[in-house]
Amino acid sequence: MKRISGFVAALAVAATLTTACGTTEKAEDRAAAQGGPVTVTDSRGTKVELKAPARRVVALEWGEAEMLVTLGVQPVGVADVKGFGTWVTAVKLDPAVKDVGTRGEPSVDAIVALRPDLVVMEVERDSPLVAQLEKFVPVIVAKGADATRDLDRMREDLTMIATAVGRTAEAKTALAGFDTALAAGRERIAKANAAGKQFAMADGWKEGSSISIRMFGQGSFVSQLAIQLGLRNAWTGKVDERWGLGNTDVEGLSAIRDTDLRFFYNASDGDDVFATGLAGNAIWDSMAFVKSKQVHRNPDGIWTFGGPASARQFVNQLVKVYTA
Structure with a gap:
């Protein structure tokens, strides 16, 4: 690049x-x-040429929006601005940032109306959205996730975006700060004799009377952060190849049998199914980590698919819990 x-x-x-x-x-x-002039090669292997570093940028996923702000570039447009404010607190969007629709279905018209000189997005390779947007504006596609090497992928996505906006020095500073935080966290966990301890990480939602649980497996972004700190992921169930995520239910959690395990979960939108939806559930109440009160709701707004800023928030949460 x-x-x-x-x-x-x-x-x-x-x-x-x-x-x-x-x-x-x-x-x-x-x-x-x-x-x-700037040329970057994105995750598709496509070379995208810009006459100058992009200044008016639209981000269609929160991870890439976070990266832009980390680099010192406030996007002119973001998909689901309100949701970003709920789920991502590592950085703040300027109040002037325009909403361009949902992350699943952003509005091409709303994007083009902002006169951007670049759109940053994640997308499957066969999505028609890229071709629709490229009629009006250059597009770079970040990989967004890779369960085989997600921390390296994060670095590559950040560096690619930084190249496109002329902020490579800022990217190096952000990654150096992340590396320092990770090393310091690993040292603190080791000193607390917590290295090798097991964890599990999940989020969940309620549909009717059923509770669905999404587990963060070995290759997921937050799991890789925890593993780098010296911890071990107790969830060995099936996960997808891109995100490292797997679906289960409360019965499926019974596969986690370690008696000295900490269970972390998200509920940034206020829908805390682990505290309320599972209250009084006999299977949930019988689990060792529930009995020992080692269930930890993460602070709201730690985005589990973010960049180095969100990564540092999650590292700080793990270190706080394991060194308390």
């Missing part, structure tokens, strides 16, 4: 000076940050 400048000779000299100074910043990165 390189940036392109018309001043090839100047870049060559700058690159030499950069090497001599011992910095890793690329000369073409500096040139693009100053307003030169």
Whole structure:
């Protein structure tokens, strides 16, 4: 993912000076940050060329919207602005950010009306939305999830977006801060003799009289964060290949048998099915982690599919619980 400048000779000299100074910043990165042309290769393998770093950006998923704000770029439009404010608290959107529809069905008209110079999104490769938008505006597609290497994927998505908006230095700073927090958290958990302890992570919802539970398996983003801290994921049930998520019910949770396990869950929208929907449920009440009061509702607004800012929030939550 390189940036392109018309001043090839100047870049060559700058690159030499950069090497001599011992910095890793690329000369073409500096040139693009100053307003030169930019080329990025997105998750589709598509090269997207911009005349200059994007300034008016629309984000159609919250993870990418969070990354933009982390980089110092307030998007002009975001899908489901209200939902973002509920589920993502690591960064704040400017009140001027426009809502462009739902994440599942964003409005092409609303997006185009904002006159963006870039749309950032996640999408399946066969989605017609990309082709619809590319008639009006350049689009880069982030991968968004990869259950085989999700932390590396997050880094790559952030770096790609940073390249497109001319903020690679900010991306390096954000990732360095994330790495520092992860290392410090791992050290604190080790000192608390909590390394190797097991955890489970879930969210849930109620449909009629049935409680559905979504487990965060080994490859999920938050699970990978916990594993990097030295913890072990107790959930070994089937999960999907992209997100590392698996569906179950309260009976399925009985497969988690560890007696020294902490169970984490989300309820940012206020629908706390674990506290209310399962109240008095004999199967739930019989579980070791429930009996030992090791069930932890995460603070509202920690987005479990976010960038380095949300990742640091979740790391801080785990460290707080395991070192208390």
